[in-house]
Amino acid sequence: MFFQHLLNGLIIGGIYAMVALGYSMVYGVLQIVNWAHADVLMFGTFIGMLLATFLHVPVIAMVLLAALFTAILGMAVERVAYRPIKSANRRMAVLVSALGMSTFLQNLAQLVFGSGTRQFKVFDTNAYEIGGMKITGMQILILSVTAVMLLILYIMVYRTKLGIAMRACSVSIDNAKLMGINTNMIISGTFGVGAFMAGVAGILVGNYYNAVYPTMGYLLGMKAFAAAILGGIGSIPGAVFGGFIIGVIESLGAGYISSAYRDAFSFLVMILILIIRPAGLLGAKHIDKV
C-alpha cells in the first residue's frame, strides 16, 4: 500500500511541479507572485476541453493549441495587470492587481463556460498492474509528459541564449538591461513559458480527475505555490523538487492520516517550512538591503 500511495503522490506531484515552475520563474525574474497563474491554467484547460469535445481536434494538436493559448493569455495578463503598475508601494499594488486579475479570470470563466463541472476524457485509461501496484495509462502518460516537459525546460533554461538571458534577469534585472538584454521581452517570455507548462499540466489534471470547472485553479494553484515555497521560490530545481514532495506528502497523509483533510496537508507543510527555513529547501538566503 505504501508504494501505491508513493506512486500516486509522485504522479500528482509531477503536475504540481509543472505548475510550481510558473510561479517560481516569474518570482525569480520579477519578485512578484503571479496570483493569476492558476486561473490562466484553468482557462487553458477549458479551451482544450472545448477543442476536444466540440471541434474534435486530434489530441496532440489539441494539447499544443490549448497550451499555446494559455501562454498567450499568460503574457497578456502580464501586459495588462503587472507592467503598467508604477506605484510607490509597488509590491502591494502588484499583489492587489494580481489578485484582481485572478478574481476576474475565475468569474469570467463562470460567466462564459458556466459554473458546473464538465467532463474531459481524451486519453487511455486502461489499468495495468506492475509488481503489485496498479497504474493506469493516464498515470503513465502524466509521468512521461512531465519528464519530457521538464527536460525541454532544462535545455531551454540552461542551454539556450533565451535561458541565459532569463537567468541574467533573475540575478539583476537592471544589470541585464545594461548588457543589452531586452528585459521586457524576457519577462513576457518567462510568463509565456510558465503559462505553457501550466496549460499542459491543466489538460493532464483535467483528464486525470475527468473534471474541468472554473474554480479548479484555486486549490491546484495554492498547492503548486506551496511547492514553490517549499523548494525555495525563484529556484527552478527547487520548484520541481517541492512539487514532488508536496504530492507525496499529500498522498501519504490522505492514505494514512485522514482523507478529509487531504487539502490541508500541503498548507500545513508550507507553514512549517516557512517557520523553519523561510528561504525554502533549495532557495538562496535572501538579504534585504537597506
Added chain:
Amino acid sequence: MSKIKELINKIKKIRLSKMQKLVALIALIALIVAFPYMVNDKYTIHVFILCAMYACLTLSLNLIIGWSGQFSLGHVCFYGMGAYVTTLLMMNFGMNFFLATLISIVFTSTFAMLLCLPTLKLRGDYLAVITLGFGEVFRLFLTNEVDLTKGPAGIPSIPDPVIFGYAIKGKQAYFYFIMILLVAFIAFMKKFNNSGFGMAMMTVNEDDIAATAIGLNTKKYKLLGFGIGGGMAALMGSFYAVYMGMISPTSFAYAESIKMVSMVVLGGMGSIPGSILGAFLLTALPELLRAFSEYRMVLYGALMVVMMIFRPEGMWSRASRLKNEYKIKAEK
C-alpha cells in the same frame, strides 16, 4: 467629465465650522434613528444592515492592511471563527450573547496573534499565502468536524441576543444595533488613528528599520495589529450569526475575503472614510444593479486591476486627504 471634476474640487474645498459640524452630526443621528420608520421596506433595511456590517469588517481589515501594513487574505477566518465560537457558546452553554461575544473576541484575537507569530519575519506575499492557506484549513475544519460544527449543513436557529431582559428581534432593532456598532468602530478607529499607538504602528508600516532605530518594538505592533483587527472581525462575525439566525461554512469562503480586500483597496488603505465608502459602494451597488449581479465578481476583479494602475492609493485615501488639507491651507 471636466464638470464632474469641478464639482469634486468644489466639494473638496468645503470646510465646516464647529457649529455646522455639530448640526450635521445631530441631523445624521436623527436620520439614522428615523430611517427604519421612514423606509418601511424590509429589504432596503436589510441592505443597509449589510452595508454597515461590511463597513465594520472593512475597518477591521484596513487596520491590518492599511495601518499595520500586513497583507491578510484570510480575514474571513477570523470573521467565521467569531461567528462559530459565539454560536457554539450560546447554543451549548446557554450563554448570553454579549458574554459569548466577549469570549469569542478574546479567543479570536489570541488566535490571530498566534497565526501572525511565525510570519513576522516574512514579506507581504508569504503572509498573504499563509493567511489564505489558513482560511482554507479553517473551512475544511468547519466542514469536516461534524460533531462540533454540524458540518456543511451549518447551525440553524441561533437565538436572538438578550440585553436587560429585552430581546433584539426584527430588522429595525438589528438596524439600530449595527448602527451603534458602526459608530463605536468609527470612534475607535479615529481614536486609534490619532493615538501614539496608532502612529507608532504606521511608522512600523512605513519603514520598520527606521522604526527600530527610534526604539519601537516592531514585532509588538505587527502582532497587535493582527490581534485587534482579528478581534474586531470576530465581533462582526458574532453579529452576523445572530442576525442571520444560521451559519454554515459556505458563508465564510475565500470569495468573502476577496470582497473585503477589494473594499479596503477601493476605499483606500489606511483611510477611515475610505473604508466606509468602499464597503457601502461594493455592497449597495450590486443590489442596485441586480440585473448585473452575475457580473459582480468579474467587475470586482477588473476594478482592482484598474484601481491599481490609475489610482493605487484608493478613492479616498489618507494621502489624498492630507494633500487636499495642505492645498487649502496654502490657498489661505
